[in-house]
Amino acid sequence: MPLDSAVATVTDRIIARSRDARTAYLEKIARAAEDGPRRAHLSCGNQAHAYAAMGGDKGLLAEGRAANLGIVTAYNDMLSAHQPFETYPARIKATARAVGATAQVAGGVPAMCDGITQGQPGMELSLWSRDVIALAAGVALSHNTFDAAVYLGVCDKIVPGLIIAAATFGHIPSVFIPAGPMVSGLPNDQKAKVRQQFAAGEVGRDKLMEAEMASYHAPGTCTFYGTANTNQMLMEFMGLHLPGASFVNPGTPLRDALTDAATERALEITALGNDFRPVSDILDEKAFVNGIVGLMATGGSTNLVLHLPAMARAAGVILDIEDFNDLSEAVPLMAKVYPNGLADVNHFHAAGGLGYMIGELLDAGLLHDDTKTIAGDGLARYAQEPKFANGELRWEDGPDAPLNDKILRPAGDPFQKTGGLKKMAGNLGLGVMKVSAVKPEHRIVEAPVRVFEDQDAVKAAFKAGEFTSDTVVVVRFQGPKSNGMPELHSLTPTLSVLLDRGLKVALVTDGRMSGASGKVPAAIHVCPEAADGGPLAKLRDGDLVRVDAEAGTLEVLVEDFDAREAATPDLSANGVGIGREMFEMFRQSCGRAADGAGVAV
Numbered sequence: 001m002p003l004d005s006a007v008a009t010v011t012d013r014i015i016a017r018s019r020d021a022r023t024a025y026l027e028k029i030a031r032a033a034e035d036g037p038r039r040a041h042l043s044c045g046n047q048a049h050a051y052a053a054m055g056g057d058k059g060l061l062a063e064g065r066a067a068n069l070g071i072v073t074a075y076n077d078m079l080s081a082h083q084p085f086e087t088y089p090a091r092i093k094a095t096a097r098a099v100g101a102t103a104q105v106a107g108g109v110p111a112m113c114d115g116i117t118q119g120q121p122g123m124e125l126s127l128w129s130r131d132v133i134a135l136a137a138g139v140a141l142s143h144n145t146f147d148a149a150v151y152l153g154v155c156d157k158i159v160p161g162l163i164i165a166a167a168t169f170g171h172i173p174s175v176f177i178p179a180g181p182m183v184s185g186l187p188n189d190q191k192a193k194v195r196q197q198f199a200a201g202e203v204g205r206d207k208l209m210e211a212e213m214a215s216y217h218a219p220g221t222c223t224f225y226g227t228a229n230t231n232q233m234l235m236e237f238m239g240l241h242l243p244g245a246s247f248v249n250p251g252t253p254l255r256d257a258l259t260d261a262a263t264e265r266a267l268e269i270t271a272l273g274n275d276f277r278p279v280s281d282i283l284d285e286k287a288f289v290n291g292i293v294g295l296m297a298t299g300g301s302t303n304l305v306l307h308l309p310a311m312a313r314a315a316g317v318i319l320d321i322e323d324f325n326d327l328s329e330a331v332p333l334m335a336k337v338y339p340n341g342l343a344d345v346n347h348f349h350a351a352g353g354l355g356y357m358i359g360e361l362l363d364a365g366l367l368h369d370d371t372k373t374i375a376g377d378g379l380a381r382y383a384q385e386p387k388f389a390n391g392e393l394r395w396e397d398g399p400d401a402p403l404n405d406k407i408l409r410p411a412g413d414p415f416q417k418t419g420g421l422k423k424m425a426g427n428l429g430l431g432v433m434k435v436s437a438v439k440p441e442h443r444i445v446e447a448p449v450r451v452f453e454d455q456d457a458v459k460a461a462f463k464a465g466e467f468t469s470d471t472v473v474v475v476r477f478q479g480p481k482s483n484g485m486p487e488l489h490s491l492t493p494t495l496s497v498l499l500d501r502g503l504k505v506a507l508v509t510d511g512r513m514s515g516a517s518g519k520v521p522a523a524i525h526v527c528p529e530a531a532d533g534g535p536l537a538k539l540r541d542g543d544l545v546r547v548d549a550e551a552g553t554l555e556v557l558v559e560d561f562d563a564r565e566a567a568t569p570d571l572s573a574n575g576v577g578i579g580r581e582m583f584e585m586f587r588q589s590c591g592r593a594a595d596g597a598g599v600a601v
Contacts, residue, residue: 001365006330007289010323011368014285018318022285025170025316029280033171033271039064039145050104050145057093057102067270069096069263070106070146072137072162074153079113081154081221081228084179084250088152088259092177095263103263106149107140109133111158114514115222119455119490121578126157127485127512128586130307131599133161134168134314141169147270148173150263154221159231160307163240163283164601167314170280175266175374176240178232180248180255182220184346188338191215192493196500199462199493220250223344225337226514230300234308236354236382237294238287239373240279243395244385247349257393258386265374277374283315286368290379292324293367296331296419297357297411299340299436302513303487305421306525310596321430321594325423325552331366332414333436336407339518340420340437343407351407355398359383364411424523426555427562428508428535428545430594431526435549437518442499443549445506445521446557448542449474453569455488462494470504472545476536477569478511479529480590480597484583489514496520506547508554510536510593523547523554525593530569532592537566 015022035041042050051061060066071092075085089105096103110132117123133153141149149172151162159176166174194211197203221228232246242262248255269277288308295304309319334357335341337348358379361367367379375381384395402408409415420436435443447470452458455475461467473495479485488511496519498505507513507522510529528534535556539545544557575581586599 001363003368004330004365006326007293007366010326011285011289014289014317014319014323017320018285018316021318022316026280029170029278033278039068039147042144047145050143054102054104057097060100060102067101067147067267067272068145069101069103069266070141070149071103072106072109072140072149072151072165074109074111074133074158074162076111078116079111079155080182080216080219081179082111083219085152088177091256091259092150092263095260096267099264099267101267104145106143106146107136109136109140109153109158109161111153111155114156114487115216118487118514121573121580123486124484124580125578125583126487127480127597128583128599130157130161130164130310131586133158134164134600137162137165138168141165146172147272148175148266150175150177150266152177154179154228154231156227156231156303157307159235160311163311164314166279167283167311170283170315171278173266173269173277173374174240174279175262176235177259177262178235178241178246180220180246180250181223181229181345182218183249184223184344185217186211186214187342188215188224188344189342195493196496200497221345223346224339225298225300225345225348227301227303229345230295230298230304233294233298233300233354234291234304237358238291239282239371239375239379239382242386243375243382244355247345247353248386249346254386254388257388261393269374277372280315281372282374283317284371285317286371288312288317288319289327290367290371292327293331293361296328296421297333297361298335298337299333299420299434302421302432302434302524305432306512306593306596308596309594310598310601313596313598313601321423321432324421324432328419328421331419332411333416333419334360334409334411334414336415341407347404348407351404352399352402353385355383355385356402356408359398360411366411422549422552424547424549424552424554426553428554428556429526429528431523431554433521433523433549434518438521438549442504442521444547445470445472445504446544446546447472447504447506449539449545451476451539451541453477455491458491459494467498467503471498472506472508472547474536474539475507475509475511476530476539477571478509479527479531480593481529481587482510482531482569482571483574484580484587485512485593485597487512487514492520508536508545508547510534521547521549526554527593529593530567531571533566535561538564
């Protein structure tokens, strides 16, 4: 099937826009790679320090003829998604030894859980953790003793931060190894119902705790299709996982076999062998287009609209919100996974999952097949799924039709003809909305605004019974320069109650929403942000605002608006505890949300 014209147009536009930056990046990577494996250029003293604790592996390391694999791990046992990584380094080392190579833990990176910090002050460090992860991984790899790297990370900012580091060290191969989702627990829609009941005062905290514990109950990624699982999709569409690796549950023979195979593959594609695949060759313009196509087809997290531009910049690729919008118009929504539907990622995987979807999108001409991946040349390999039987791992063709059409649909008969995202623009600024989970009757709201400067004030107004008519709720001074751009997901139950009461409600903010959000129409990432001269700073209670996700417009309908003075934010909390005071440099130096709000790139 010829490449879809809209996908081709967007790709050509990105290539043209990125030409100077991409050329400079590739020249830098070529200089880093030209001397061959870096270990050969270390002094004897350098190497002795690196190998001192490596026991029986010292001989192979000192000889320098076998590949040495660097492990960058985001393991901790506070994140259910990362707890399985505890045993991975030992397994990776054993697999490397079995093929005559070596592996070392190069370093660890922090990994915070947005589920724990949601609605708490610590959430104001969440976005910055992405850049800290990139910097920490850079420190780990700076020892120059590695012929390839494997990255152990899953969740929200962790994968984007690791990609930024991998692209920066683009002269070596990079393989991402996932841990997989936890087995299904309390259905996500039932959990959401209890949250709404608690917000409305219909059930007590004991019932809320019972529901939450039944939903988040085991090792592995949370089962809804939020940012963590969107990251895993992205790694397959961009060719950085082994095919079909994303949604295999932890602690299963197939999961272990895929970890072993990923280790072996990382060692096969170093400069010491005959199939050298530096990650700089994989992370090109077409790979990023494929990632955005996957984002739209699956109805993935809006957080990736923030992270993908930052990830791409690290590889010399310049993305624009227009690229997301135009690909969303061209790509059908093929999946219904919570919050876009009732299924979780385990159900999605069982219905055919990413392998079926990639095959369909390739057949429809909506993906670039001529990309490099860690598995080989071309994306078609990713239409296959892994099987493990009788001690052997193999890949087979996936189903040629969805196994549950309430969860997964063909590209020619999708849930909707366009993807899950809409660019929002007007005299209030530039933002995005995830529309895949918003019912059509909720996508246009024209109503007076209530202006708030933190999410707790919204909840207090709700509890006081102040929302009795159609309202556009504006939460401003929540951008990266203000307070680190926290997710405002804890507003979802509150605003959902208003929707269920029959009110027309929308949220407009320069902050973020969780990848699990979606029921309430939310224009997010609005920039320029209020603290950086953005129009949201001029809004007053009662101003008439129109949020139109059909037309993609975000407008205040007030004649004297431009002449008003902007409100001044109270940002004193930035210096008060939970580590926020340490990140003032980040708040001052970050880019716009539309460009990824980056500090490290």
